[in-house]
Amino acid sequence: MKSESATFAAEQLRANDRDRYLATLVLPDAERAAITALYAFNADIASVRDRAREAAAGEIRLQWWHDALAGEGHGAVRANPLADALLDTVAEYSLPVPALIRMIEARRFDLYDDPMPDMPTFEGYAGETASALYQLSAMILNRGPVEPGDAAGHLGVAHALIGHLRAFGYNASKGRIVLPRDVFATCGVAEADIRAGTQSENLSVALTRFAELAAEHLRKADVAIAGLPRGLRAVFAPTALLHGQLKRLDLDAPFAPQPDLADWQKIAALGWWKLGRA
Numbered sequence: 466m467k468s469e470s471a472t473f474a475a476e477q478l479r480a481n482d483r484d485r486y487l488a489t490l491v492l493p494d495a496e497r498a499a500i501t502a503l504y505a506f507n508a509d510i511a512s513v514r515d516r517a518r519e520a521a522a523g524e525i526r527l528q529w530w531h532d533a534l535a536g537e538g539h540g541a542v543r544a545n546p547l548a549d550a551l552l553d554t555v556a557e558y559s560l561p562v563p564a565l566i567r568m569i570e571a572r573r574f575d576l577y578d579d580p581m582p583d584m585p586t587f588e589g590y591a592g593e594t595a596s597a598l599y600q601l602s603a604m605i606l607n608r609g610p611v612e613p614g615d616a617a618g619h620l621g622v623a624h625a626l627i628g629h630l631r632a633f634g635y636n637a638s639k640g641r642i643v644l645p646r647d648v649f650a651t652c653g654v655a656e657a658d659i660r661a662g663t664q665s666e667n668l669s670v671a672l673t674r675f676a677e678l679a680a681e682h683l684r685k686a687d688v689a690i691a692g693l694p695r696g697l698r699a700v701f702a703p704t705a706l707l708h709g710q711l712k713r714l715d716l717d718a719p720f721a722p723q724p725d726l727a728d729w730q731k732i733a734a735l736g737w738w739k740l741g742r743a
Contacts, residue, residue, distance in 0.1 A: 488703045504598070524573070571593035623704075626679035631725075686701070690742070698742050
């Protein structure tokens with residue numbers, strides 16, 4: 466991987482996904498650039514909605530990535546330093562392109578205001594995005610096929626749940642309901658109330674249910690991670706941050722910005738986690 470492309474990927478990740486950038490600091494030096502490129506690609510496609518003025522523009526950006534990975538890109542794809550870094554990573558570590566393309570396709574949901582219908586659909590979305598990212602990162606560390614299984618699956622769902630609980634107010638202000646609609650309906654919460662930013666006891670009950678689900682997935686992920694070879698565990702270090710963020714959720718004020726750990730606390734948590742487990 467060219468040094469300028471690797472540097473660009475790191476800068477993009479630091480700017481667009483601070484937590485994953487900090488998590489790369491505990492990775493082995495030899496694989497850090499490759500996993501950083503993968504994370505930066507994920508950050509790019511995850512932020513397409515916020516950067517595109519309309520869904521059609523977002524579709525074009527996602528299609529560009531699809532074509533670049535499928536070898537159908539038009540123009541100088543390698544002139545994009547992030548694409549250059551990612552394609553080098555895919556080639557060097559034999560990453561499965563179909564998994565990356567499914568990640569792109571899952572992000573098309575983000576471009577529209579249709580609510581997430583139910584928990585199975587949400588888990589599928591998390592599986593194609595957050596869980597797949599852990600799976601692919603483990604392949605890079607292993608320098609070949611590997612099956613972290615439950616670790617990637619459970620931590621990916623927990624990561625997605627906690628991320629969307631933290632972003633609940635922001636998404637609602639944009640007319641989006643990413644957490645499963647059926648849970649809100651069961652708890653007596655109307656979609657219109659969410660989009661209007663109306664706090665209620667029923668809403669707190671629904672969000673508490675999501676937090677409990679996230680905690681259960683974190684618990685199962687921790688058990689699965691402990692059973693992995695030590696050489697693979699470093700990519701699962703974000704669990705240290707997720708535990709802290711879950712504890713700090715203020716579900717009685719879900720539309721307000723959620724409290725978070727300071728960067729130094731995150732670095733310390735990641736470091737202690739690595740010392741004890743990786």
